[in-house]
Amino acid sequence: MQGAENLSKEQAHYLLHEAEGHNPGPWVGHSQHVALAAQAIAFHAGMDSLLAYTLGLLHDIGRRNGVYKIRHSIDGYRYLESLGLHHHARISITHCYTLKNMAQYNHMDDFSRSERSFVAKYIREQEYDDYDRLIQLCDFLGLPDRICRVEERIADILSRNPDAGPAHMENMKYKYRLQRHFELRMGMSLQTLFAPEDNAAQPASQ
Numbered sequence: 001m002q003g004a005e006n007l008s009k010e011q012a013h014y015l016l017h018e019a020e021g022h023n024p025g026p027w028v029g030h031s032q033h034v035a036l037a038a039q040a041i042a043f044h045a046g047m048d049s050l051l052a053y054t055l056g057l058l059h060d061i062g063r064r065n066g067v068y069k070i071r072h073s074i075d076g077y078r079y080l081e082s083l084g085l086h087h088h089a090r091i092s093i094t095h096c097y098t099l100k101n102m103a104q105y106n107h108m109d110d111f112s113r114s115e116r117s118f119v120a121k122y123i124r125e126q127e128y129d130d131y132d133r134l135i136q137l138c139d140f141l142g143l144p145d146r147i148c149r150v151e152e153r154i155a156d157i158l159s160r161n162p163d164a165g166p167a168h169m170e171n172m173k174y175k176y177r178l179q180r181h182f183e184l185r186m187g188m189s190l191q192t193l194f195a196p197e198d199n200a201a202q203p204a205s206q
């Protein structure tokens with residue numbers, strides 16, 4: 001496998017397909033729509049849309065290890081690091097920690113003690129850039145079958161995690177700031193970009 005900058009869509013889809021064989025589930029469709037949303041936003045924001053696509057496609061690849069909760073972040077990090085995909089490995093952790101607050105996942109913490117320490121130190125040391133922020137946002141736009149609005153995804157998450165604490169709520173609310181950040185960078189709203197009639201997830205071409 002080549003380095004992150006040279007990862008093609010075909011290679012990324014191969015990795016996702018292989019992972020699906022280990023642990024099939026709605027996370028695969030979610031990943032595909034995160035990738036499409038990231039590609040479209042990146043294209044209009046003047047970012048690298050191919051990189052955005054593959055970062056989105058592989059952000060949850062840690063789920064290949066099985067049905068785990070927040071542990072999928074470090075599982076993905078380890079797997080992608082083993083392939084030399086350092087940028088993708090980084091996103092596997094940073095996409096979960098918009099506000100760098102470990103407490104937001106108290107209700108779904110299945111890390112070992114050493115894993116928790118590693119992730120806490122890792123996110124503390126990273127300076128987030130717009131690729132981290134892009135996947136943090138798009139993680140909230142991708143449903144298994146389509147691209148949705150941030151508020152719809154928040155409702156979806158709350159319905160599955162009724163015991164989410166205040167730190168988790170803060171993280172979700174911050175998604176609106178990320179949305180505004182990219183809308184300003186694109187000069188258009190997400191609602192315009194992902195108009196319902198276009199929501200067969202057909203982003204701008206490369």
Ligand SMILES: [Fe+2]
Binds near residue numbers: 030034059060139
């Ligand atoms: Fe995700």
